[in-house]
Amino acid sequence: MYNDENCHYCDGTGKVKCHECGGDGQVECFWCDGDGEVRCTDCGGSGSESCPSCGGRGTKNCGSCGGSGKDSYDSDEDCSWCHGSGEEDCSECGGSGEVDCSYCYGSGKVECDDCDGRGYVECDKCRGCGEEDCRYCH
Numbered sequence: 001m002y003n004d005e006n007c008h009y010c011d012g013t014g015k016v017k018c019h020e021c022g023g024d025g026q027v028e029c030f031w032c033d034g035d036g037e038v039r040c041t042d043c044g045g046s047g048s049e050s051c052p053s054c055g056g057r058g059t060k061n062c063g064s065c066g067g068s069g070k071d072s073y074d075s076d077e078d079c080s081w082c083h084g085s086g087e088e089d090c091s092e093c094g095g096s097g098e099v100d101c102s103y104c105y106g107s108g109k110v111e112c113d114d115c116d117g118r119g120y121v122e123c124d125k126c127r128g129c130g131e132e133d134c135r136y137c138h
């Protein structure tokens with residue numbers, strides 16, 4: 001390709017600034033809108049998940065009476081540990097029934113796979129160089 005006269009649009013270089021990325025060679029990541037983070041699929045973005053220890057109930061069978069609420073097998077006395085309820089607060093979640101999501105550590109967000117957390121990806125049109133072929137020269 002040879003031009004007798006320099007092309008008005010590209011000064012004879014054959015290249016113009018990429019329209020897609022404005023010459024940056026990078027465009028905002030479609031998946032995370034440039035945040036670099038996406039919603040955690042494990043917890044749906046809530047940051048917490050059902051406590052695996054108590055199944056989300058917040059309580060467990062009392063370890064002292066095994067859930068019967070009685071002091072002993074054939075006793076009418078209430079269990080002194082759970083006061084007859086047969087249940088005790090789950091120590092894992094403190095009785096809330098929920099724990100921090102183990103995947104996102106409670107943030108509700110995880111690094112975007114598509115851009116490795118940068119928020120930008122290489123421009124498809126110019127392959128990251130920021131320039132595209134001048135259409136008037138071709």
Ligand SMILES: [Zn+2]
Binds near residue numbers: 134136137
């Ligand atoms: Zn040109």
Ligand SMILES: [Zn+2]
Binds near residue numbers: 057090
């Ligand atoms: Zn629990």
Ligand SMILES: [Zn+2]
Binds near residue numbers: 083084086
């Ligand atoms: Zn008990």
Ligand SMILES: [Zn+2]
Binds near residue numbers: 044
């Ligand atoms: Zn999560």
Ligand SMILES: [Zn+2]
Binds near residue numbers: 037
């Ligand atoms: Zn991204």
Ligand SMILES: [Zn+2]
Binds near residue numbers: 020021
């Ligand atoms: Zn580009």
